[in-house]
Amino acid sequence: MRVLRLVHGDPRAAAELVARLTGRQAAGLDPLPAEPADLAPETLRAHRGEVRALPDGTRLVLLLAAADQYPVATHAFLRAVAAVRLDTRPLEVAEAAGIAYATAGGVGFRDAWTRIAAYETAAPADRREAHRLLARVLHGPAEAPRRAWHRGAGALGPSARLAAELTAAAARARAAGDPALSGALAERAAALCADSRERARLLAHAAADAWYSGDGDRARALAARTAADALTGVLALRTGHAGEAFDALLAAAVRAARPHPARGGPQRPAPAAPAPGAVRAPSPTAHLLARAAEAAVYTGDLRRSPEALLAAQQLGMEAPGVLGGLAAAVDGRYEDARDLLEATAGRCGPGGDPTLLLHAGIAALMLGDHPRAVTATVRAAAAARARGVTAAVSQAMEFRVYAEFWTGRPRAAEAAALDALRQAYATGQDNGACHLQAALAMFAALTGDDDLCRERAAAARSHALAHDLGLPAALAQWALAFLDLASGRFDAAAAGLRALAASGPGHGHRAIRHLATPHYVEAAVRTGEIRVARVAHAGYDRWARAVGGADDLALSARCRALLSPGADALDHYREALALHADGTRAVERARTELLFGSALRRLRRRTEARDRLHSALAAFESFDAPHCAEAARAELRALGAPASPVRDHRSPTAQLTAQQLLVARMAADGATNREIATRLALSPRTIDHHLRGVFTRLGIRSRIELVRLLADPADE
Known part of the structure; x- marks a missing residue:
């Protein structure tokens, strides 16, 4: 997907690029090439040959049109033509050759490679002259960034004056939410800058802008030419070895709190004033500490959260995002964790900073508040789109799918996850794609696609274990165990969940282990491991009582029912279903009804058992969960009751x-x-x-x- 994007969707160029990739590039360890001549030289050579065969006058018109469109679109071609009274009739030759055509706005090219060839075939002096002409016809404040771009592209050599103009234009474009333009301006400013320290700073800005605009490969290539802890940390978190992200981000946060003109990574400026009711953007230091908290979440090394919390205290600032809640949870202070997470989850108003909204969603998920998690993550994605921060959109969707899944919308969650997966791969966020692969493995487990579940889980775990990503590694392991549990393979499920509980950072995750505890208790009880089931439930119950979420309390009651003998279990099941009525985890409610119905059948309470089992079957059919539905049918057959299908066959x-x-x-x-x-x-x-x-x-x-x-x- 990244290959196709880089080669502008041309399958021949894609085949050429794939054949030229190194082993590290093919594995995602090194960035893909960024320049056209490095992407597909044979494709570019063929297009250049076509352009060179055209008359000089035709090539001149095409050069001006290409310079107006590539790599920054400025829409000044017609004004430039009018300013110098350029004869555009030679364009007819290009039209006859099928290379370009006239449009209402100027010139359209057959494809992106033809446009690139029309630009790069021209002599450097001709290209500079074209840019100077386009700069002359761009006027007014709104066109200042693009005018600066053309002035910089028309420069013959280093120029402190033009570098300053481009730097200022980049800042305006960045504040306007156009990171693609600001990145191009900053990169050009760096090329014209003679001061090495200032050039490194500008390259860091350009790399950050490339990342925000979704061009992960260019961001990594530019970042390799500079040393910015902030950017290094973000890239490690989203596309590299995530275990290295925490230290880099924490160092960048400390550096941002003590600014030095020649050090530190670039930060995106906050909006001047948030909308009424919106959350305020964090300071650069708070933003970096929030990213450090994300590194702890993705790697599963939650023990490092107190380090970031201590750094925030030493810097005299309030800890942002979920950082305080994570630190309190690690220390076993569950009531404090609940209060801190609740405060964070409440910061999900519209129009806020994408990072704060994402943290609100993560906090809501940890509290089991799925409606608020959906609200926060959807708003985080919307805010990221509005600000041109393409890279943050798929990250927000990574956490939204958890809520969509458990609330009984696995198909909607799967569709959203597939869309986010494509975005993650297209923007070079391989670690985010790994997380989504693990989520898709869980969806496949629920929907009964054994082969797909195993393939997704294997892909996720392979990448996760190589990149220190405890969260997707644990989620993929849970998906495999849930598949076994839903299919009645209780020994395998218990073994998988036991391994999950024993996995440390980089291989497992405390939060996933916690979420999977009710399944572990069920599998352990089914295999006779009552003692370990009681120990697992005790920790889960403590958290559930501290947080007070309806679904957590319901699942704790279900665990007590599983651990209780005979008729003693029934009141616990009834308590669980009463609590589920105030919760949102429809999938777990259906599983509670299945287990309750099974217990009632064994106690020969046929009427109530039939009602519970039919309700569970209807829910599993609506979720398209065939393994769970078959378990409900098997219980109904054992009861001697008909198991009527409830699927909607209208379409x-x-x-x-x-x-x-x-x-x-x-x-x-x-x-x-x-x-x-x-x-x-x-x-x-x-x-x-x-x-x-x-x-x-x-x-x-x-x-x-x-x-x-x-x-x-x-x-x-």
């Missing part, structure tokens, strides 16, 4: 999972299995498995029938 495609429907639509659009696999980051074998499942569920035999079925308006 044939309603029988498909979200993953199957996505694959089906791509196949119907003409994509091959390999093309679908590339776009979804899966293997062709898995896509073949999905299509066979689609054909079976829909009762069809060919792609032609699939096209006809999906074209039916009744299925839209």
